[in-house]
Amino acid sequence: EPEVTQxxxxxxxxxxxxxILRCVPISNHLYFYWYRQxxxxxxxxxVSFYNNEISEKSEIFDDQFSVERPDGSNFTLKIRSTKLxxxxxxFCASGLAGGRGTDTQYFGPGTRLTVL
Amino acid sequence: SQQGEEDPQALSIQEGENATMNCSYKTSINNxxxxxxxxxxxxxxxxxxxxxxxxKHSGRLRVTLDTxxxxxxxxxxxxxxxxxxxxxxATDAGEDDKIIFGKGTRLHILx
Numbered sequence: 001e002p003e004v005t006q007x008x009x010x011x012x013x014x015x016x017x018x019x020i021l022r023c024v025p026i027s028n029h030l031y032f033y034w035y036r037q038x039x040x041x042x043x044x045x046x047v048s049f050y051n052n053e054i055s056e057k058s059e060i061f062d063d064q065f066s067v068e069r070p071d072g073s074n075f076t077l078k079i080r081s082t083k084l085x086x087x088x089x090x091f092c093a094s095g096l097a098g099g100r101g102t103d104t105q106y107f108g109p110g111t112r113l114t115v116l
Numbered sequence: 117s118q119q120g121e122e123d124p125q126a127l128s129i130q131e132g133e134n135a136t137m138n139c140s141y142k143t144s145i146n147n148x149x150x151x152x153x154x155x156x157x158x159x160x161x162x163x164x165x166x167x168x169x170x171x172k173h174s175g176r177l178r179v180t181l182d183t184x185x186x187x188x189x190x191x192x193x194x195x196x197x198x199x200x201x202x203x204x205x206a207t208d209a210g211e212d213d214k215i216i217f218g219k220g221t222r223l224h225i226l227x
Contacts, residue, residue: 043217056214091159104149105215109158
């Protein structure tokens with residue numbers, strides 16, 4: 001069964017450093033998402049991406065964040081200058097359909113980001 | 117803001133018993149999804165139920181949706197130790213495609 005994959009599984013970085021989290025969505029999916037989950041808290045929406053552009057972003061997704069689909073398979077989340085509060089589990093998700101009446105979103109296993 | 121909230125926050129039951137978790141939300145939705153998360157792991161999709169559906173089954177899982185009460189329930193029958201996990205409902209409400217997660221119910225199946 002196809003699945004969303006994410007690398008690395010754990011990333012440790014120093015505050016102020018740039019990180020890139022990588023995701024390979026399910027191959028025929030068209031809608032891509034990033035979510036994050038701070039330890040012990042809810043899963044929070046960050047951004048959705050369709051047709052090579054951001055379709056929606058949350059207040060969390062400020063200028064320090066960016067997403068890219070550099071080729072036909074990868075979907076990346078970049079944090080330009082990490083802060084301590086960026087420490088969280090970051091989940092990538094993909095779906096076949098989006099917009100009103102979204103279809104199932106399939107999640108990757110997550111990347112645990114630790115900012116020191 | 118529109119949001120799913122699960123209850124109870126935590127639930128411990130004996131293996132073999134049925135587990136019921138509830139989710140309430142605030143605004144009209146397009147669909148509602150249930151996910152499972154094992155400790156420190158990723159989110160596994162369980163079931164999606166659309167706003168025009170009232171009940172769906174998948175194996176030992178049964179999900180109901182009552183849009184008049186803005187609530188959903190997830191029933192796991194004949195629970196197993198492997199069902200120990202956190203369970204989240206996630207709602208999709210707007211023109212966009214983000215889903216909003218609740219805080220989850222931590223389910224612990226006792227041997």
